[in-house]
Amino acid sequence: MVIGHGEDTSIIQETINILDDEDIDFFIHWDKRNTRPSLFSRYSTICLIDSKKVFWGTDSQIMAELHLMESVNESNITYDYVHLISSVDMPLMTSDYFKEYFTRDAYIGFVENIEPESLLRVKYYYPLRNVKLRNPYVFRILTSFFRNINKLFGINRIKKSGLEYERGSNWFSIKTALLPEIIESKNLKYFYHSYLADEMFVQTILSRFKFEEKNKFSLGDSAMALRYIDWNRGAPYLFNENDIPELKVNINKQYAFARKISDATIIKRVFCSKEKNTQLSE
Known part of the structure; x- marks a missing residue:
C-alpha cells in the first residue's frame, strides 16, 4: 500500500521494478492535487x-491509509500481508527474500512510553483537515489556537474515549487478517x-502487539x-548517492524498506x- 504525491x-516505479512478482501487488493512493501516475510492471498488479x-499532519493521512x-x-484477492510505504521509500529486500521473511502477525513500531505532548494530538478537536501544516509557524499558531478554544469549552476527548493511546512509526507490515479490526474499529472517530x-x-x-x-x-519504533529510517541525521534523513554502500550492506537483512x-x-x-532469487539465509 503506497501513499504518494x-x-x-x-522512485516508486523503481521500487515496483525490484519487487515485481506475481505474488506481490501494489495498491496506490496518489494525492489528487498531482497528476495521476502512469506505472507499469511485468508480473505485479x-x-x-x-x-x-x-x-501532511492532518487526519487526511489517516483517511488515505484507511482507503x-x-x-x-x-x-478479489486474499493477500497474506500488507505493507504501508510512501512513494519515496525503497525496498531493502529482493522479492524472493521479501516473500519468505515475514512470519509474524504484525510488525508495528511502538515507543516504550508515550509522551504527554503526543497526547495533545488527540485530546482536542482540531478542524485542520484541509490545512497545510508543514510550515512550523502555521503549525504552532493553529494548534495552539484550537487547543485554547477546546480548553475554554472543557473538551477532553481522551477522557471521553477511555482509550490507552500508543504511538510509533506510521509505516507498518501486518497480516491482512488484521485489516477489518482497524477499518471497523469504533474508536476511529477519536x-x-x-x-x-x-x-x-x-x-x-492494535496495542496488544506492543507487549x-x-x-x-531499544532498537526504536522504526x-x-x-x-530503515535515520532520525539522527535528518527529520528524517534523505539518503543520497553517498549512502549507497550503507544501503547495500542492509540488503536482505532485517529491514524491509528504507525511508527516504x-x-x-x-x-x-x-x-x-x-540476484532476484536471493534466498532467505539461515
Whole structure:
C-alpha cells in the first residue's frame, strides 16, 4: 500500500521494478492535487485507487491509509500481508527474500512510553483537515489556537474515549487478517480532527502487539516496523548517492524498506549486484 504525491514517480516505479512478482501487488493512493501516475510492471498488479487531497499532519493521512486498507480488504484477492510505504521509500529486500521473511502477525513500531505532548494530538478537536501544516509557524499558531478554544469549552476527548493511546512509526507490515479490526474499529472517530495521529491510530487499535515487542524498544519504533529510517541525521534523513554502500550492506537483512531516498538511481545502484532469487539465509 503506497501513499504518494508529486509529479516524479521514478522512485516508486523503481521500487515496483525490484519487487515485481506475481505474488506481490501494489495498491496506490496518489494525492489528487498531482497528476495521476502512469506505472507499469511485468508480473505485479498495480491498482490506483480513487484519490483525495492529502495534507501532511492532518487526519487526511489517516483517511488515505484507511482507503488503501479498504481497497485491499475488498479486492478479489486474499493477500497474506500488507505493507504501508510512501512513494519515496525503497525496498531493502529482493522479492524472493521479501516473500519468505515475514512470519509474524504484525510488525508495528511502538515507543516504550508515550509522551504527554503526543497526547495533545488527540485530546482536542482540531478542524485542520484541509490545512497545510508543514510550515512550523502555521503549525504552532493553529494548534495552539484550537487547543485554547477546546480548553475554554472543557473538551477532553481522551477522557471521553477511555482509550490507552500508543504511538510509533506510521509505516507498518501486518497480516491482512488484521485489516477489518482497524477499518471497523469504533474508536476511529477519536483520531479524526486530530494532528499527527497517523502515528497513533494503528498502534492504539492494535496495542496488544506492543507487549510482543517489549524487548525491542531499544532498537526504536522504526526498526520494530522493519523500516530503515535515520532520525539522527535528518527529520528524517534523505539518503543520497553517498549512502549507497550503507544501503547495500542492509540488503536482505532485517529491514524491509528504507525511508527516504533522493533519487531512483540509488535503488538501481544498490541492487545492481543482487540476484532476484536471493534466498532467505539461515
